[in-house]
Amino acid sequence: MTPKIRVLLIEDNRFLREGITDLLRSEGGFIVDAPADGGSLTRQMEGIRPPDVVLLDLGLEKENSLKLMSALRDRFPEARVIAMDILPDQDDIVQFVKAGGCGFILKNAPVEDYIKTIQAVAGGATILPAVLTKSLFTQIVESVLKSGNGVPDHAIQLTKREREVVDLISKGMSNKEIAQELHIATFTVKSHVHNVLEKLELTTRLQIAAFVRNEPHA
Numbered sequence: 001m002t003p004k005i006r007v008l009l010i011e012d013n014r015f016l017r018e019g020i021t022d023l024l025r026s027e028g029g030f031i032v033d034a035p036a037d038g039g040s041l042t043r044q045m046e047g048i049r050p051p052d053v054v055l056l057d058l059g060l061e062k063e064n065s066l067k068l069m070s071a072l073r074d075r076f077p078e079a080r081v082i083a084m085d086i087l088p089d090q091d092d093i094v095q096f097v098k099a100g101g102c103g104f105i106l107k108n109a110p111v112e113d114y115i116k117t118i119q120a121v122a123g124g125a126t127i128l129p130a131v132l133t134k135s136l137f138t139q140i141v142e143s144v145l146k147s148g149n150g151v152p153d154h155a156i157q158l159t160k161r162e163r164e165v166v167d168l169i170s171k172g173m174s175n176k177e178i179a180q181e182l183h184i185a186t187f188t189v190k191s192h193v194h195n196v197l198e199k200l201e202l203t204t205r206l207q208i209a210a211f212v213r214n215e216p217h218a
Contacts, residue, residue: 002029005122008051008076009034010068011084012060016107020055023111030118050076052122055105058085058092059186066092069099080121087190087197092174103127158199165192170209 007030011017017034024030033048054072058065069081082103083096093104103121105113117127158166161182168178175193179186193205202208 004029004031005053005118006031006049006051007033007118008045008048008054008072008079010054010060011057012062013057016057020114024114024118027111027115029115045072045075051079053118054079054081055118056081056083057107058083058096059190061185061187066095066099069096069101073100080124082117082121082127087175087193092176158196162192162196162199165189166196166208169193169205172209 007024009017009020009024009032011020011034014036017036021032021034024032033051035045035048054076056065056069056072060068065083072079072081080102081096081100082105083093083101084105084107085092086107096104103117103126105117105127109117120127164182165178168181173181175186175189179189182189193208196208197203200208
């Protein structure tokens with residue numbers, strides 16, 4: 001009988017935490033510990049058995065995810081860490097990888113992707129997003145710039161705040177830097193980026209930057 005994979009889920013959104021926990025437990029191959037949002041996560045981890053895999057929200061609101069990861073690796077040196085995010089910031093992912101992260105998954109990924117990623121990482125594999133590949137970033141930018149496409153008609157629907165976010169993205173600023181610049185929460189920045197991507201029919205932050213460079217100015 002294949003032993004179950006013990007998973008430690010760290011997610012401060014209660015609905016996501018409970019949803020992911022229920023989905024994994026229903027599969028039967030996982031034992032899930034999911035500390036509730038409240039109090040020190042470091043202290044809550046004291047009574048938890050060492051996990052095989054940690055699912056870590058890369059955008060925790062009340063704690064610095066990367067600093068928490070360091071504490072996780074100190075406490076559970078054998079555990080392999082998978083980051084979760086909605087709209088990943090390249091800088092955050094790079095720092096996550098440098099800190100010893102082994103995997104990444106989008107929060108809105110299908111259940112099958114969660115299961116395959118956890119199983120693969122638990123088995124020793126490293127599963128990282130394609131956007132980390134420099135050549136792919138280059139291909140995306142070059143493709144958009146060479147296309148010569150004009151500004152989509154619906155671009156005028158961008159709000160003033162979305163325009164500010166787009167301008168700062170074009171300057172190479174991360175979500176955290178944009179949040180500090182505009183004095184808003186990082187989660188709010190991610191929400192604006194998500195809306196911009198949908199309105200401009202783009203898929204990556206670099207495409208937004210390329211769009212700005214390609215946009216005709218009066």
